[in-house]
Amino acid sequence: MMVKCLNSRTDQYEALLELRNTPRQDPGLSPTQMMFGRETRSMLPLVQKKSPRKQKRDARKDCIKKSYDRSARIKLKLENSHPVYFRHKPDKPWRKGVVTESNDRNCIVTSTDSVQYKRNSEHIRPTSIPVQIRDKSPERTTVQEQPADTHVKDLIRGIPYQNRHAWNRRLHQLQDPGAK
Structure with missing residues (x-):
């Protein structure tokens, strides 16, 4: 190849660059791709196609995302005085309440007995049923x-x-x- 470059009076380093960027038949990768994990710049414009390794990685990412999306929920945006059901204790039934304060993950919920609880958004379900809160404080x-x-x-x-x-x-x- 060097003799050919001398006879045609072309740059031998450009020829080596193109040779190293040419994919081999067996692995489907060029020597520079095998060494550096990517293609290097060359004088020839190439159509970008995904390598088999990148295709496998993308397929794995899609599989993980699909699995995650099965159990993922939309983040709750609750406002004050919004009626909700909340979990009081793990083994007990859900109770009715009203959101008193709300931030990104936690809410302060006032139950029907006018007791306030701090709950994670995982333990709160919005509802359209209106909730009436009893005032249990004694008259002063x-x-x-x-x-x-x-x-x-x-x-x-x-x-x-x-x-x-x-x-x-x-x-x-x-x-x-x-x-x-």
């Missing part, structure tokens, strides 16, 4: 609203048993300032 009364004949002992009856002895002691101190 101020001192001015209490009747004048209410005695302090009547107020103590509503206090848990563990705290009553402290209230009784304080009551006796109020009634008898000399007692300690």
